[in-house]
Amino acid sequence: MTFILGLTGGIGSGKTAATQWFESQGIQVVDADLVAREIVAQGEPALQKIAETFGTWVLLENGELNRRALRDHIFKDPQARQQLEAITHPAIRHSIIEQLKAATSPYVILVSPLLFETNQHELTQHTLLIDATEELQIARASQRDGQDIEQIKKIIEAQMPRTQKHTIADDIVMNDGQLEHLYAKLKPLHQSYLKLAQHIE
Numbered sequence: 381m382t383f384i385l386g387l388t389g390g391i392g393s394g395k396t397a398a399t400q401w402f403e404s405q406g407i408q409v410v411d412a413d414l415v416a417r418e419i420v421a422q423g424e425p426a427l428q429k430i431a432e433t434f435g436t437w438v439l440l441e442n443g444e445l446n447r448r449a450l451r452d453h454i455f456k457d458p459q460a461r462q463q464l465e466a467i468t469h470p471a472i473r474h475s476i477i478e479q480l481k482a483a484t485s486p487y488v489i490l491v492s493p494l495l496f497e498t499n500q501h502e503l504t505q506h507t508l509l510i511d512a513t514e515e516l517q518i519a520r521a522s523q524r525d526g527q528d529i530e531q532i533k534k535i536i537e538a539q540m541p542r543t544q545k546h547t548i549a550d551d552i553v554m555n556d557g558q559l560e561h562l563y564a565k566l567k568p569l570h571q572s573y574l575k576l577a578q579h580i581e
Contacts, residue, residue: 383487383577384480386504388495390542391535392521393512394555394562399491401566408485410476412492412500419471420445426471433463469498476503487577496548497540506576508569509549511542516557 387402389395399409419426422443430438430445434453440446454461480488480503495501512520514536521532546552553565 381580382480382483383506383573383580384504385487385489385573386495386501386507387489387491387510388493388501388507388545388549389510389555390493390512390517390539390545391532392517392519392524393510394520394557395491395493395510397559397562398508398510398553398555398566399489401563402489402570405570406485407487407489407570408483409489409491410479410483412472412476412490412494412498415472415475415479416468419468419475424471426467429467430464433467434460473500473503476500487573493539496545501548505580506551506573507549508551508553509545510553510555510562511545512555512557514542516555520557 387395387399389398399411403409418424420430421427427445430450434450438446438450438453450464454464476490480490490500490504492498492500495504495507501507517536518529518532521535522529551569553562553569555562
């Protein structure tokens with residue numbers, strides 16, 4: 381059995397920078413966001429089911445998912461969101477489990493912005509929260525994505541409150557925005573995860 385670390389953090393927290401550092405140490409990463417895109421790719425059963433449920437308007441002319449149209453639709457209709465999640469969540473979970481099983485590094489990381497909200501943390505043995513102040517989150521996300529501040533605030537509000545995540549996570553790294561500070565905090569954690577991985581039966 382492989383030791384699975386769940387890594388999460390809110391928008392602009394530095395989750396990607398942390399994940400890339402672990403990858404540079406030879407640790408394999410399964411990205412839940414990437415999996416969510418893969419399962420609705422052309423030819424995938426989930427995409428077919430979405431089109432059957434909502435209608436062909438969810439597809440672009442080339443047969444790919446019209447993400448914007450679907451996003452606007454579920455934003456206005458909570459019931460539609462539930463229908464969509466009933467299709468996508470089981471497919472995402474199945475694919476994540478398969479990819480975690482296939483990992484060959486000393487331990488494997490499941491990175492997910494909604495690790496706790498979607499109960500994906502149940503697939504892991506240990507969790508790491510990369511956190512930052514809301515001011516830093518907004519500053520980083522607006523610089524990186526070019527999103528307006530109100531939109532970023534809405535995303536933060538939609539995610540589980542930081543205080544709640546703090547009570548659930550096994551390890552917490554506060555990111556001040558300096559990469560060298562972040563890496564210095566990750567190094568001892570990496571060593572402890574390598575040790576934990578050795579004791580997994």
